Amino acid sequence: MMQFAPQELLWSGNFWLHLLLFAGMIITFILLMVMFFIWYERRLIGRFQVRLGPNRAGPFGLLQPVADVLKILTKEDIVPSKGDKIVFWLAPIIALAPVFMMFAVIPLQGNALLVDLNIGILYIIAVSSVASIGIFMAGWGSYNKYSLIGAMRDVAQLISYEIPLVLSIVGVVLIAGSLSLNDIVEAQTVPFILLQPLGFLIFFIGSLAEINRTPFDLVEADSEIVAGYNIEYSGMKFATFFLMEYAEALTSSAIITTLFLGGWKGPFLPPFLWFIIKVIAVFSLIVWVRSTIPRFRIDQVMAFAWKFLLPLALINLLLTSMQVVFFQEASSLVIIISSLVIMAALILIWSKFFRLGGNSTGL
């Protein structure tokens, strides 16, 4: 029998009660945070574009997401007559379920998590790759060329960006000495963003590409392919995809918080609150990037992954291994300063070699 969680991690001592309690808590947390994120992103984008954003429904427009949800749910549910119906129906569920499953191993507070898998981060990478199958099913089942193009772009992007993403995680795992997210948080006496600045940068960019946020939102590039893979979806099924996109953004923010920002650790405030504050901070950064940088072309996206991120991720892995093997005793201040200097130098050198744009013709 597999040990799901050590006995001391079960809050009530009973496995099933623990499972039920935490599953309910995680689902409620995700749904509430997604509602908040929708409102927060629209308000923040409003500020970035020197306007107010939604401010009519409720105080500060806080009830706007509720109104949006009600509007979406009352819409007609349309199924394309020529599409692959079973695939079309299953796609939103298969895309959404993995995003919820990823949250099972993220510690919300010290030792407070659904399952303390000792392969936690590997589990997250494995499960997150299943979501793209849901997107591909949506693209295929819709019987629409724009859907299919969007889905193909998603898969191409995912396959390319997964490699630098995973390599940057390996750096964190090397320093922490464990794959379990709980242990990774415990190991962060200094947040890993300082010890692994280059790794953080690569992971952040890779996450943006994995969750299809601007500047990597070619999957739903409105000006080219209208809405991408979810173009034929309406009503509840569209809401499921919408929920998936924001839940993915939430999960990515939570993973970045856990791996690089010290998770729930922090002074004075209760740990759970620190976790939420850090997650919102990371999400704000994502929204900031969205409102600043325009969308890439597909050839630029591919070139950026293979020519810029991948070599830097490999160098980062090499340097981290050297640090772990040879400079175990060095003080953290020395490591922080040297890794910052190395990061700046590497990015400068690479941006001399590497030019986005040019006259290449892409797909």
Added chain:
Amino acid sequence: MGLEIAFWLLATTAVVSAIAVVRLRNIFRAALCLILCFLSIAGIFVTLSADFLAAVQILINVGAIAILIILAIMLTREVERGSLPNKLQFPVIAACTLFLGVAVFAIVRTPWQVSGLPPTEPTTAELANSLFTEGGFILPVEIAAILLLATIIGAIVLMREK
């Protein structure tokens, strides 16, 4: 008890979806059934305390190989009708039945060694030890990697524009 229920559920799903992969005309749906088969095998790994293997099974077979299969399917024609049956159907059935018979016979007759030790926890450290310690399996793994690299280079050379 719970483990046995889990095993039979997963095993039935795996076998049914494997049959569906062969029988379905629609190649895209067949690929999706293949993914279901991979997932249920990953579930069986979990019930056997091989959590690392289960994660790697999903990561590689579902996340990478299945997606590449779907990408390849997108490049073929007649995705929904599939290829029509041809004269080779009966020889293939005979060969497959023979192979299945031999495999089942071998599995049933082999005296499998069952270890009395409880499963190790965590599994990752044990895996690393059997890879990197003296007399470990690092050489076969590296040879497999070189073989894959040679295959990739071969594919590029074959498909290179003249």
